[in-house]
Amino acid sequence: MKVIVIFESTRGRTKAMAQAICEGVKAKGKECELVDAKEFNGIEGACALAVGSSTRMKRTLPKVKQILAEMSELNGIPTAAFGSFGWSGEAPDEIAKGLVGKGGKMIGEPLKVKDYPNEEQLAACSKLGEDLADACG
C-alpha cells in the first residue's frame, strides 16, 4: 500500500509542494508515488491520496478537475488537498470538496502556498505527508 500524490502545476510551484509531501511520506517509511496529472493512471493500491493544483481564473486546473470528476468511490481513505496560488487560491478548497464528495476523509485543512513555497512551507508539506503516512496505518 502506498500514498499517491497527484499534482498539476504550470510553473513548478505546486509540484514542489507535491515533492515535499512525498518526502514526508517516505520519512515515515512508506512508499510514495508522485504522479503528474497528465500521466494519471488510477489510484489502485493507494492507502491515502493527496491531490494538488494551482489556481487559474479562480478554478482548479483542468486535468485535476477531470481526475476528480472521474475518480472512483474513495471509501473513507485519508485524503489531502494542496496547491500554490497567486491572489485568491480557490483550487485547494475545490479539490477538498471533490475528495469529500467521493468519500475521502480529509487530513488537515487544504494546504495553500502563495507563489513558490519557502522552507517553512515545504516543511508544512512534508508534515502533511507524514500525517498521511500515519493515517495509512
Ligand SMILES: Cc1cc2nc3c(=O)[nH]c(=O)nc-3n(C[C@H](O)[C@H](O)[C@H](O)COP(=O)(O)O)c2cc1C
Ligand atoms: C492565467 C493565470 C491565471 C491565474 N489565476 C489565478 C487566480 O484566479 N487566483 C489565484 O490565486 N492565482 C491565480 N494565478 C496565479 C497562479 O496560481 C500562481 O502563479 C501559482 O503560484 C502557480 O503555481 P504552479 O506553478 O504550481 O502552477 C493565475 C496565473 C495565471 C498565469
